Amino acid sequence: MKRRDYICWDEYFMGVAMLAAKRSKDPNTQVGACIVSQDNIILSTGYNGFPVGCSDDDYPWDREGEQTKYPFVVHAELNAILNTRGKSLENAKIYVALFPCNECAKAIIQSGIREVVYLSDKYAHTDGTLASKRMMDSAGVKYRRFTPSVDTITLDFRVEQ
Numbered sequence: 037m038k039r040r041d042y043i044c045w046d047e048y049f050m051g052v053a054m055l056a057a058k059r060s061k062d063p064n065t066q067v068g069a070c071i072v073s074q075d076n077i078i079l080s081t082g083y084n085g086f087p088v089g090c091s092d093d094d095y096p097w098d099r100e101g102e103q104t105k106y107p108f109v110v111h112a113e114l115n116a117i118l119n120t121r122g123k124s125l126e127n128a129k130i131y132v133a134l135f136p137c138n139e140c141a142k143a144i145i146q147s148g149i150r151e152v153v154y155l156s157d158k159y160a161h162t163d164g165t166l167a168s169k170r171m172m173d174s175a176g177v178k179y180r181r182f183t184p185s186v187d188t189i190t191l192d193f194r195v196e197q
């Protein structure tokens with residue numbers, strides 16, 4: 037008889053997005069994204085970080101003050117889109133731990149992605165998120181919150197030698 041405790045598609049793709057987030061060097065907010073085709077094939081992943089060549093050790097990670105991360109950091113969603121190097125994202129879905137900002141929403145819409153699945157909407161009250169939802173509503177890009185059936189998924193690297 038088959039296993040019953042396997043993870044569902046949503047848990048799998050959000051899990052991949054959250055594993056990608058573990059690569060982020062942002063001390064405050066680590067965001068990961070996973071782009072999936074209509075037929076559930078992973079097309080790309082991304083996490084928030086500085087562009088190639090902009091060292092994590094030279095650029096600032098601060099949220100406030102003279103020099104902040106904000107002008108430099110590439111959001112997880114945009115990185116995931118750009119990591120496809122121009123591959124078609126027509127009718128794809130994007131799984132992302134945090135609701136996309138207005139700039140990423142523009143890129144999501146223009147890339148052909150049709151659905152956003154998110155976990156947290158902690159910036160729901162901000163102008164950026166409101167603009168993002170307005171544009172996605174107009175463009176017919178669906179968005180839904182992922183409600184996990186489990187609190188944690190554990191990866192165990194210990195294998196029999």
Ligand SMILES: Nc1nc(=O)n([C@H]2C[C@H](O)[C@@H](COP(=O)(O)O)O2)cc1CO
Nearest residue numbers: 064065067084109111112134135136137
């Ligand atoms: N959807 C998002 N994807 C992202 O990759 N980010 C990134 C940009 C920053 O590196 C970090 C947010 O920083 P903070 O303001 O929570 O310290 O998360 C932020 C958002 C929020 O819109």
Ligand SMILES: [Zn+2]
Nearest residue numbers: 111136137140
């Ligand atoms: Zn963004």
